[in-house]
Amino acid sequence: MTKTDTSPSAKGGKGNALDGWTDDPRKLLRARANVPIARFERDSTPGWDLGKEAAIEQTAKRGEIMAELQERLWAQANAGESYQSLLVVVQGLDTAGKGGVARHVLAMVDPQGVSMTAFKKPTPTEAKHDFLWRIEKALPKPGYIGFFDRSHYEDVLVPYVQNKLKGGNLEKRLDKINRWEKALGEKNITVVKFALLVSYKEQAERLLERVDRPDKQWKYSPSDIDTRADWFEYQSAYEEILQNSDTDNAPWYIIPADHKWYARHAITEIISRTLADMNPQWPKPTYDVEAERARILATMDSEQLEDYENEKAEKEPKRSREEADFKAKVAELNPDADAATVTRKFDGKNAHGAAYDFGAQVTSWKPDGTERLWLSSKAPKHGDPTRGGVPICLPWFGNGVDGKQTPKHGLARSQSWQFVGQHQDGGRVIAKWALPKGALATENGLWADLSATYEVSFGNKLRLQLTVTNEGKKAVDFENALHTYLKVSDIEKIRIDGLQKVKYVDKVPGKEGTRSSKSEIRFGGEMDRIYLGSGPVTVKDGTSQLQIRTDGASNIVIWNPGGKRAKEFADIKGSEWRNFVCVEAANALDDALRLKPGKSHTMKYEVAID
Numbered sequence: 100m101t102k103t104d105t106s107p108s109a110k111g112g113k114g115n116a117l118d119g120w121t122d123d124p125r126k127l128l129r130a131r132a133n134v135p136i137a138r139f140e141r142d143s144t145p146g147w148d149l150g151k152e153a154a155i156e157q158t159a160k161r162g163e164i165m166a167e168l169q170e171r172l173w174a175q176a177n178a179g180e181s182y183q184s185l186l187v188v189v190q191g192l193d194t195a196g197k198g199g200v201a202r203h204v205l206a207m208v209d210p211q212g213v214s215m216t217a218f219k220k221p222t223p224t225e226a227k228h229d230f231l232w233r234i235e236k237a238l239p240k241p242g243y244i245g246f247f248d249r250s251h252y253e254d255v256l257v258p259y260v261q262n263k264l265k266g267g268n269l270e271k272r273l274d275k276i277n278r279w280e281k282a283l284g285e286k287n288i289t290v291v292k293f294a295l296l297v298s299y300k301e302q303a304e305r306l307l308e309r310v311d312r313p314d315k316q317w318k319y320s321p322s323d324i325d326t327r328a329d330w331f332e333y334q335s336a337y338e339e340i341l342q343n344s345d346t347d348n349a350p351w352y353i354i355p356a357d358h359k360w361y362a363r364h365a366i367t368e369i370i371s372r373t374l375a376d377m378n379p380q381w382p383k384p385t386y387d388v389e390a391e392r393a394r395i396l397a398t399m400d401s402e403q404l405e406d407y408e409n410e411k412a413e414k415e416p417k418r419s420r421e422e423a424d425f426k427a428k429v430a431e432l433n434p435d436a437d438a439a440t441v442t443r444k445f446d447g448k449n450a451h452g453a454a455y456d457f458g459a460q461v462t463s464w465k466p467d468g469t470e471r472l473w474l475s476s477k478a479p480k481h482g483d484p485t486r487g488g489v490p491i492c493l494p495w496f497g498n499g500v501d502g503k504q505t506p507k508h509g510l511a512r513s514q515s516w517q518f519v520g521q522h523q524d525g526g527r528v529i530a531k532w533a534l535p536k537g538a539l540a541t542e543n544g545l546w547a548d549l550s551a552t553y554e555v556s557f558g559n560k561l562r563l564q565l566t567v568t569n570e571g572k573k574a575v576d577f578e579n580a581l582h583t584y585l586k587v588s589d590i591e592k593i594r595i596d597g598l599q600k601v602k603y604v605d606k607v608p609g610k611e612g613t614r615s616s617k618s619e620i621r622f623g624g625e626m627d628r629i630y631l632g633s634g635p636v637t638v639k640d641g642t643s644q645l646q647i648r649t650d651g652a653s654n655i656v657i658w659n660p661g662g663k664r665a666k667e668f669a670d671i672k673g674s675e676w677r678n679f680v681c682v683e684a685a686n687a688l689d690d691a692l693r694l695k696p697g698k699s700h701t702m703k704y705e706v707a708i709d
């Protein structure tokens with residue numbers, strides 16, 4: 100093949116960011132797809148058929164993307180906007196190329212955002228503690244990429260080979276590691292693990308080279324050849340590890356390492372894609388940009404300013420092109436970033452929960468092992484909000500006060516929110532998302548100045564807290580709602596208490612009008628009411644009762660489509676409409692909010708089970 104034929108862009112298809120890869124290496128190299136490892140070719144290059152030169156070229160290009168993603172991660176954590184960090188674990192026998200990964204892959208990002216730890220044989224102090232003690236101390240701080248050259252897995256490999264993990268102790272240790280790695284997610288640490296697998300033959304040549312070359316002799320230790328004698332035991336130790344600790348929280352990737360260029364290329368690609376998933380953003384300035392600009396200008400003379408403006412105008416098109424290219428590339432690297440399919444799971448002592456970054460939509464809340472939110476069984480699609488859980492409606496409700504806004508229920512539910520982080524508090528897990536200023540802008544610029552944060556507490560109670568801030572200089576009018584889909588046994592058997600005698604706007608076609616009712620709400624057919632009151636409300640479902648309290652909301656919306664209308668909704672299948680009721684907190688229509696410059700509004704929603 101000629102060089103032109105093999106350029107990365109010549110293969111892999113345009114617009115899918117494969118950039119020469121035949122498929123996403125995260126799929127191809129995932130441990131669970133490749134065990135048993137005995138049949139794994141160490142000199143193979145899965146997913147890359149374009150050879151060494153093209154790989155090196157492509158690694159460097161990805162390195163630029165990786166560097167910017169890392170810089171964003173770091174800047175965002177420094178500004179206190181996010182607590183995320185990435186932990187890269189690299190395991191491999193002597194000569195497998197662990198150091199090379201540090202020097203060639205991690206070296207492509209700013210060293211001030213990387214913390215590297217090489218784990219050697221435990222020191223006497225380390226040996227006195229639990230094997231995770233020294234590992235825990237080396238975990239990356241928010242904003243950092245932590246790089247582990249060897250890791251807690253040494254404490255499986257070595258005792259396994261020495262025959263010290265018998266009678267279920269291997270399983271126990273791996274189980275402990277799995278639980279510990281899962282908890283890292285709760286500390287906002289994303290984990291990726293690489294097993295560099297070199298062949299027996301290649302290892303001999305690399306060891307020999309170390310002994311033969313004066314500049315490499317320092318790398319050799321006579322004990323290396325003793326370890327080599329245990330080659331087959333180590334292979335089966337790896338087999339056990341890869342089979343039993345490859346989890347979605349902390350995935351293992353098997354990297355064939357006979358070709359160093361391939362190993363570095365694959366690891367760069369996987370780290371870049373993982374960082375793209377983490378979706379770091381530049382932090383917002385904490386000062387008034389215009390005011391600061393004016394202060395700087397006051398210190399410059401007009402000639403200098405003119406030169407500056409000319410240079411800026413010249414550079415600007417290139418800069419914005421680069422920014423657009425970067426965004427497009429990151430979106431390609433992480434095609435799911437904007438899709439509803441990226442699900443975060445939250446596990447606390449008192450409850451389990453889940454949410455999409457897309458729309459910051461809570462999708463599950465299990466306070467007592469039982470699911471309390473209804474979610475459509477239809478698979479979510481890119482850019483298309485799914486009904487169920489808790490969609491956030493913002494900056495308008497329905498089609499807005501003027502009835503002309505699209506998409507229905509505003510822009511917040513059809514874009515990815517920035518995941519800020521999570522923490523445990525007692526038995527609860529508290530997770531937070533943010534939407535920066537500009538994200539809600541429409542073409543007429545009406546809502547461009549709003550930013551939002553969303554805090555969700557998954558515990559015995561589900562607590563939602565949506566805060567909207569006006570970061571602009573003019574007042575902004577907006578509507579909002581937390582469109583909660585509560586799971587019920589059968590809509591026609593439940594009753595809702597708390598809204599008797601409260602006026603409501605009926606939106607069901609043919610029934611429009613404002614009225615009230617003296618009795619508890621019962622369902623039969625479509626119901627779509629905006630109550631001009633804020634509860635509290637009780638959903639009575641057989642012996643169980645859901646207590647709903649709101650704050651900062653002038654309206655409660657009650658909705659169920661009923662059997663006939665449900666047929667219009669592709670994501671409400673068959674009789675699924677029977678199993679939910681929407682009891683929403685809202686500020687809509689005449690109760691729309693007006694936010695003065697610099698002010699925030701918080702709406703709260705709480706569900707408890709009796």
Ligand code: TA6
Nearest residue numbers: 486497507508582627656658683
């Ligand atoms: O909150 C009630 C409502 O506005 C109804 O009018 C109904 O259409 C429902 O929300 C579902 O909204 P969606 O945009 O998901 O179709």
